Amino acid sequence: MTPLTRHDILLMMPEKTIESIAVRRLDILDEQGNADISLLSPLSAEEIRKMYASLVLARTFDQRALHLQREGRIGTYASILGQEAAQVGSAFALGKSDWVFPSFRETGVYLTMGYPPHQLFQYWGGDERGMVSPQGLNIFPISIPVGTHIPHAVGAAMAAKYRKDPIAVAAYFGDGGTSKGDFHEGFTMAGVFKSPVVFLCQNNQWAISVPRERQTAAKTLAQKAYAYGFEGIQVDGNDIFAVYKACRDAFGKARSGGGPTFIECVTYRMSHHTTADDATRYRQESEVEAWKERDPLLRLKRYMEKQGLWTEQYRQETEEGAKRTVDGAVRTAEALPPPHPEEMILSTYAELTPRQAKEIEDF
Amino acid sequence: MPKMNMVQAINLALKEEMERDPDVVLLGEDVGKNGGVFRITEGLHSLFGAERVMDTPLAESGLVGAAIGMAVYGLKPVAEIQFMGFIYPAVDQIFSHAARIRSRSRGRFTCPLVIRTPYGVGIKSPELHSESSEALFCHMPGIKVVVPSSPFAAKGLLTSAIRDPDPVLFLESTRLYRLVKEEVPEGEYTLPLGKARVVQEGKEITVIAWGSMLHKALQAVDGYDAEVIDPMTLRPFDEETILSSVKKTGRVVIIQEAPKTGGFGAELSATIAEDAMLHLKGPVLRVAGCDAALPLARLEDAYMPSVERMRRAFDGIMKY
Numbered sequence: 001m002t003p004l005t006r007h008d009i010l011l012m013m014p015e016k017t018i019e020s021i022a023v024r025r026l027d028i029l030d031e032q033g034n035a036d037i038s039l040l041s042p043l044s045a046e047e048i049r050k051m052y053a054s055l056v057l058a059r060t061f062d063q064r065a066l067h068l069q070r071e072g073r074i075g076t077y078a079s080i081l082g083q084e085a086a087q088v089g090s091a092f093a094l095g096k097s098d099w100v101f102p103s104f105r106e107t108g109v110y111l112t113m114g115y116p117p118h119q120l121f122q123y124w125g126g127d128e129r130g131m132v133s134p135q136g137l138n139i140f141p142i143s144i145p146v147g148t149h150i151p152h153a154v155g156a157a158m159a160a161k162y163r164k165d166p167i168a169v170a171a172y173f174g175d176g177g178t179s180k181g182d183f184h185e186g187f188t189m190a191g192v193f194k195s196p197v198v199f200l201c202q203n204n205q206w207a208i209s210v211p212r213e214r215q216t217a218a219k220t221l222a223q224k225a226y227a228y229g230f231e232g233i234q235v236d237g238n239d240i241f242a243v244y245k246a247c248r249d250a251f252g253k254a255r256s257g258g259g260p261t262f263i264e265c266v267t268y269r270m271s272h273h274t275t276a277d278d279a280t281r282y283r284q285e286s287e288v289e290a291w292k293e294r295d296p297l298l299r300l301k302r303y304m305e306k307q308g309l310w311t312e313q314y315r316q317e318t319e320e321g322a323k324r325t326v327d328g329a330v331r332t333a334e335a336l337p338p339p340h341p342e343e344m345i346l347s348t349y350a351e352l353t354p355r356q357a358k359e360i361e362d363f
Numbered sequence: 364m365p366k367m368n369m370v371q372a373i374n375l376a377l378k379e380e381m382e383r384d385p386d387v388v389l390l391g392e393d394v395g396k397n398g399g400v401f402r403i404t405e406g407l408h409s410l411f412g413a414e415r416v417m418d419t420p421l422a423e424s425g426l427v428g429a430a431i432g433m434a435v436y437g438l439k440p441v442a443e444i445q446f447m448g449f450i451y452p453a454v455d456q457i458f459s460h461a462a463r464i465r466s467r468s469r470g471r472f473t474c475p476l477v478i479r480t481p482y483g484v485g486i487k488s489p490e491l492h493s494e495s496s497e498a499l500f501c502h503m504p505g506i507k508v509v510v511p512s513s514p515f516a517a518k519g520l521l522t523s524a525i526r527d528p529d530p531v532l533f534l535e536s537t538r539l540y541r542l543v544k545e546e547v548p549e550g551e552y553t554l555p556l557g558k559a560r561v562v563q564e565g566k567e568i569t570v571i572a573w574g575s576m577l578h579k580a581l582q583a584v585d586g587y588d589a590e591v592i593d594p595m596t597l598r599p600f601d602e603e604t605i606l607s608s609v610k611k612t613g614r615v616v617i618i619q620e621a622p623k624t625g626g627f628g629a630e631l632s633a634t635i636a637e638d639a640m641l642h643l644k645g646p647v648l649r650v651a652g653c654d655a656a657l658p659l660a661r662l663e664d665a666y667m668p669s670v671e672r673m674r675r676a677f678d679g680i681m682k683y
Contacts, residue, residue: 131467132471141468153432154428156432182455184425354599
């Protein structure tokens with residue numbers, strides 16, 4: 001070894017910390033219905049009642065869909081039970097011109113945005129016409145492949161920025177989606193182009209049978225955002241006020257040129273993955289039981305009781321209203337004429353190919 | 364009228380469409396300042412700016428996925444995949460999304476997207492730089508597959524592809540980029556997608572070839588009374604032009620650069636068997652690349668359909 005010289009000793013290059021991250025976690029409403037008023041968004045009594053009614057509608061629809069599936073009246077369905085606050089709270093923060101790219105477990109988002117409920121039954125009943133969103137409602141059809149719609153949201157956001165439209169784009173996905181390559185590529189693009197997009201992950205702890213800790217060794221999902229150069233925040237996904245605030249802030253930031261945000265909503269999939277799954281094969285009932293006390297509807301109800309916003313009459317009207325809406329939607333969906341085989345061919349290209357024209361002749 | 368090679372013709376088509384329609388944007392790896400590895404987008408970055416000619420991160424699925432989002436939003440993105448052998452990470456985006464958005468939403472949303480990519484043998488490059496995997500994409504309903512064989516065709520077809528309301532995969536032969544020069548009009552003209560071109564009329568053999576194979580086929584037919592057809596669009600392909608030629612000649616040789624098994628030639632052959640069987644004098648023959656992984660440069664010539672192999676097929680079919 002070369003002996004040290006005086007010069008070597010003087011030239012000290014200690015390692016430095018060149019980047020460190022701090023991941024924020026937002027909680028506003030606890031399980032007993034107590035809210036931190038310093039964080040609470042300014043919501044009127046009417047808005048809070050509407051929020052609760054949306055939660056009830058989402059749950060009522062979901063329970064009916066499960067029944068209809070068991071009766072063979074719709075096909076495989078993915079329940080949102082337990083995730084209503086993450087869906088309703090985030091959709092409440094959306095503006096009319098914002099765009100939404102959903103995954104397949106977003107019933108609460110669709111309903112809160114004003115999507116016709118009968119069309120959701122129609123879709124789950126095996127009819128693509130259920131995914132024709134009404135004009136003026138910028139919600140993209142359900143993406144069945146996991147996570148691959150994330151870059152679409154980024155591209156739509158890039159397009160909005162190019163056209164100088166002051167809107168935000170939301171991409172919904174789950175904890176499983178964060179393991180996909182398209183999550184990485186989409187996040188990379190969003191960071192580089194500073195796109196007005198908000199990534200909404202409902203971390204419901206299970207991707208079919210694989211638990212959250214087998215998706216990534218990272219402590220939180222939210223922290224992943226920092227590797228792409230933008231902020232990630234974790235919120236209690238069963239706390240509708242926390243979800244709403246985080247989303248409202250993130251959408252506002254996106255619309256005003258502040259770039260993307262990643263929001264991890266920590267929630268729980270109370271039901272099976274879909275009606276085709278049996279969760280008892282891979283998870284303990286005690287785990288599900290523990291989450292029952294964190295129910296998002298119960299929590300908002302307790303808050304409303306404490307604030308004097310709750311009456312028996314309100315409960316009854318809300319539940320009956322949701323039931324009426326869902327009953328009507330089922331009736332409407334089931335009365336629709338079946339799709340004609342021509343429709344699948346006609347919607348492949350803007351114009352029929354000669355081969356397709358022959359196929360239609362042969363029907 | 365100026366003479367141009369295919370690089371110049373494609374560049375001009377992009378430039379003219381971008382001037383005509385502010386919704387046309389370009390994105391891809393190195394397409395901006397560098398002008399693309401083949402210089403196809405040369406000059407467009409400085410002409411139209413970084414917001415319309417976007418250098419993306421090295422992420423094929425991400426950039427095609429983002430292009431899909433732009434198309435759904437209402438832009439007309441033209442994405443470049445640097446080599447066809449690198450398109451595979453984006454196949455999920457193309458098959459599972461771009462091809463199905465119109466159908467999934469029953470027309471509520473559409474995906475007017477062009478994906479350009481250089482394909483085929485021709486530049487003595489490393490592995491996976493010379494693929495010719497058009498058949499994979501031709502199998503998928505909802506996308507169109509276009510392969511120009513000349514500068515004139517490239518400009519007219521690319522203009523149509525950009526204006527098309529559905530996703531189009533636009534394949535550019537690396538071998539042809541700078542091989543041929545011909546007169547290409549400046550200003551607007553289009554060639555319809557889905558229409559073939561009878562390159563040369565003849566009575567005894569119908570020879571079908573696209574992209575760079577067309578040029579080899581044209582050398583090979585010298586001395587035969589062959590009708591040469593360039594389909595130009597592989598999906599949807601022009602059955603009518605092909606079948607009427609086959610009905611006239613009764614003999615068919617299909618030439619493709621891709622491996623024979625499951626290639627686009629198989630689709631043509633099956634269509635001819637279904638619809639023109641009674642007009643055939645002999646079997647439908649295919650001259651194709653070898654059923655092998657595409658080799659590196661030293662074996663490229665052995666892999667590719669040669670003029671000699673084509674002539675053997677012509678001689679074989681002329682015995683009927």
